[in-house]
Amino acid sequence: ETGVTQSPTHLIKTRGQQVTLRCSSQSGHNTVSWYQQALGQGPQFIFQYYREEENGRGNFPPRFSGLQFPNYSSELNVNALELDDSALYLCASSLNFRGYNEQFFGPGTRLTVL
Amino acid sequence: EDKVVQSPLSLVVHEGDTVTLNCSYEVTNFRSLLWYKQEKKAPTFLFMLTSSGIEKKSGRLSSILDKKELFSILNITATQTGDSAIYLCAVPFTQGGSEKLVFGKGTKLTVNP
Numbered sequence: 433e434t435g436v437t438q439s440p441t442h443l444i445k446t447r448g449q450q451v452t453l454r455c456s457s458q459s460g461h462n463t464v465s466w467y468q469q470a471l472g473q474g475p476q477f478i479f480q481y482y483r484e485e486e487n488g489r490g491n492f493p494p495r496f497s498g499l500q501f502p503n504y505s506s507e508l509n510v511n512a513l514e515l516d517d518s519a520l521y522l523c524a525s526s527l528n529f530r531g532y533n534e535q536f537f538g539p540g541t542r543l544t545v546l
Numbered sequence: 547e548d549k550v551v552q553s554p555l556s557l558v559v560h561e562g563d564t565v566t567l568n569c570s571y572e573v574t575n576f577r578s579l580l581w582y583k584q585e586k587k588a589p590t591f592l593f594m595l596t597s598s599g600i601e602k603k604s605g606r607l608s609s610i611l612d613k614k615e616l617f618s619i620l621n622i623t624a625t626q627t628g629d630s631a632i633y634l635c636a637v638p639f640t641q642g643g644s645e646k647l648v649f650g651k652g653t654k655l656t657v658n659p
Binding site: 463467472475476538542 | 594651
């Protein structure tokens, strides 16, 4: 196991609702990246947080937002849920972002939007 | 746009078979390529490849990178049912100061007894 934890494990929401997913990074890691993995697809980069600031963003609409806290844990918030938001949401923590450092993945949160 | 393409997308074999999984990439400022195994949820790290022609090996798994032809292969010999998983190939990419991983769609390997 990587030491990266995510909660909740599973979540069922209805269209239009809002959801918050949580991630605790591995000890000593200051960077958290979030990925969305739809069924049959590889993970797609949502955004990255470094030292409590958004450090880069993939091709996702503004209703996907996040936070990183002083202890480097992170939240992913999704507003106005759509059916296509149903996916496995993975967070990955790494030591720093300058030069590639190995990203350690959490077990993910499975979100189902009905 | 940077992309990573894996093939085949799905593969069914019998225990004891040898399999070869392919990953091709088009990424600017290439530095490395990574292989992950995803059984249920979290992708687990297998290999990082940075240099052409140098094979990385771990037990029955091995991988090699060809930076001239822009591809990598992952070999699994004497497959076991426990090798059944999705194998993901990813390339780190720097965009606007952030380091992200660009993944392929993965190869779903099923090993039957």
